Amino acid sequence: MNELKILIVDDETNIRKTLSYCLAAEGHTVIAVSNPADAMEESRLRVFDMAFVDLKLGEEDGMDLIPALLADSPWIKVVVITAHASIESVVDAMRRGAADYLAKPFTPSQVKFLTGRIAKVRELETQIVALKENMQRLGPEDRLQSNNVGMQRVMELARKAAPSEATVLLQGESGTGKTVFARAIHNWSARALKPMAVVPCPAIPSELLESELFGHAKGAFTGAVRDNPGRIAACERGTLFLDEIGDMPPAVQAKLLRFIQDKEYERLGESVSRKADVRIIAATNAELKDRVADGRFREDLFYRLNVISLTVPPLRERPEDILALSLDFLSYFSRVNRKTILGFTDEATHALTQYVWPGNVRELRNAIERAVILGSGDKLDKNDLPESIIPATSTLKIGDAVSLATIEELHIRRVLATSSSLQVAADILGIDQATLWRRRKTYGI
Numbered sequence: 001m002n003e004l005k006i007l008i009v010d011d012e013t014n015i016r017k018t019l020s021y022c023l024a025a026e027g028h029t030v031i032a033v034s035n036p037a038d039a040m041e042e043s044r045l046r047v048f049d050m051a052f053v054d055l056k057l058g059e060e061d062g063m064d065l066i067p068a069l070l071a072d073s074p075w076i077k078v079v080v081i082t083a084h085a086s087i088e089s090v091v092d093a094m095r096r097g098a099a100d101y102l103a104k105p106f107t108p109s110q111v112k113f114l115t116g117r118i119a120k121v122r123e124l125e126t127q128i129v130a131l132k133e134n135m136q137r138l139g140p141e142d143r144l145q146s147n148n149v150g151m152q153r154v155m156e157l158a159r160k161a162a163p164s165e166a167t168v169l170l171q172g173e174s175g176t177g178k179t180v181f182a183r184a185i186h187n188w189s190a191r192a193l194k195p196m197a198v199v200p201c202p203a204i205p206s207e208l209l210e211s212e213l214f215g216h217a218k219g220a221f222t223g224a225v226r227d228n229p230g231r232i233a234a235c236e237r238g239t240l241f242l243d244e245i246g247d248m249p250p251a252v253q254a255k256l257l258r259f260i261q262d263k264e265y266e267r268l269g270e271s272v273s274r275k276a277d278v279r280i281i282a283a284t285n286a287e288l289k290d291r292v293a294d295g296r297f298r299e300d301l302f303y304r305l306n307v308i309s310l311t312v313p314p315l316r317e318r319p320e321d322i323l324a325l326s327l328d329f330l331s332y333f334s335r336v337n338r339k340t341i342l343g344f345t346d347e348a349t350h351a352l353t354q355y356v357w358p359g360n361v362r363e364l365r366n367a368i369e370r371a372v373i374l375g376s377g378d379k380l381d382k383n384d385l386p387e388s389i390i391p392a393t394s395t396l397k398i399g400d401a402v403s404l405a406t407i408e409e410l411h412i413r414r415v416l417a418t419s420s421s422l423q424v425a426a427d428i429l430g431i432d433q434a435t436l437w438r439r440r441k442t443y444g445i
């Protein structure tokens with residue numbers, strides 16, 4: 001059964017002892033306190049799945065604790081303990097958000113049954129989060145095999161690193177599959193059944209990134225109309241994947257460093273420290289060392305992240321994989337578009353394998369999807385592929401009757417194809433790396 005983290009709030013020592021004993025014997029982690037103030041303090045310190053709350057806590061009322069616990073941890077399942085099990089008090093507790101009740105005196109088997117039911121609900125909730133994430137990225141299966149020796153070595157390292165708790169830093173150009181690797185490491189680890197959150201750092205305005213990760217208290221800033229637990233709390237016992245970490249603002253870097261060192265953090269607008277058990281995987285397509293050298297990235301954080309470093313090779317350095325990936329994408333997109341396309345003509349195969357793929361696997365995938373939609377024969381031909389991947393035949397000129405976006409896309413593609421790094425390409429284009437990143441996402445390069 002799924003192990004839970006359980007908070008017990010009861011002013012009677014005997015009940016705290018008996019319940020703690022029953023629950024610990026089932027393998028759950030238990031913290032027991034006697035009053036609402038201590039309960040709230042524990043709730044801020046740790047992430048709980050479930051709480052047993054006595055409705056009569058000496059002079060105090062357990063009823064008010066239900067919404068307070070839920071505001072702090074929206075996922076928590078509160079079970080109220082009541083001496084008389086009066087219908088009114090149980091209904092009132094349910095209205096305030098309680099999940100169930102336990103009438104005193106209770107037996108160990110009642111506690112076991114109730115906790116088992118809630119463990120099942122928590123497990124289903126976690127699965128739904130994972131399924132939602134998967135649905136958002138519906139697409140072909142990730143190909144976790146390669147015919148290229150360099151790529152095979154990276155895969156082997158990833159498999160070895162996965163079961164450890166070590167922080168992993170994934171490096172490599174945009175579109176090489178760093179997110180695919182992060183997900184594979186999560187799935188190969190003991191955290192696989194818990195959520196993995198993906199946070200693309202440049203996609204979130206820097207002033208919001210801190211609250212997105214660490215959460216905020218209601219009123220912490222204009223627009224913070226309710227408490228937000230943050231992504232770290234939401235993936236407790238899971239994995240947090242920080243994409244493009246090189247773009248993380250300095251204030252957030254400092255807070256992340258503290259979290260990696262001490263597993264502690266504060267929500268924005270709160271001074272109380274919270275704990276969370278979350279593994280960090282980070283990715284960057286920029287040379288993080290260069291960012292450290294010019295003072296844009298903290299050196300201490302770099303070393304904390306760089307415990308295990310994997311560099312995913314660009315597609316042009318593993319041409320052996322182009323056709324296998326192309327065939328996977330072809331079969332997936334043919335199925336989705338209800339077409340029967342059996343393969344590629346020799347000319348298309350030649351074009352696919354000769355092109356340098358500056359946008360890596362992402363660009364290849366987009367090119368095949370487009371070709372499947374537009375293609376009409378039983379094999380995809382060179383002419384079905386985007387013009388930009390066959391530059392010699394491109395007839396597009398400045399001044400032609402096409403949109404600015406078409407010209408911009410082609411220009412970026414060509415500059416990328418001839419540049420030695422993203423920084424060089426950004427310099428030629430006269431834009432910063434973050435802008436280039438956004439343009440590449442827009443055009444699927």
Ligand SMILES: Nc1ncnc2c1ncn2[C@@H]1O[C@H](COP(=O)(O)OP(=O)(O)OP(=O)(O)O)[C@@H](O)[C@H]1O
Nearest residue numbers: 141142143173174175176177178179180285361362
């Ligand atoms: N090995 C693979 N098998 C199947 N698809 C892949 C593989 N590697 C990458 N892709 C696909 O290519 C696209 C880009 O991959 P991914 O997002 O993992 O790259 P990335 O390196 O994280 O890019 P960025 O740095 O821009 O975030 C995705 O659609 C992904 O599914």
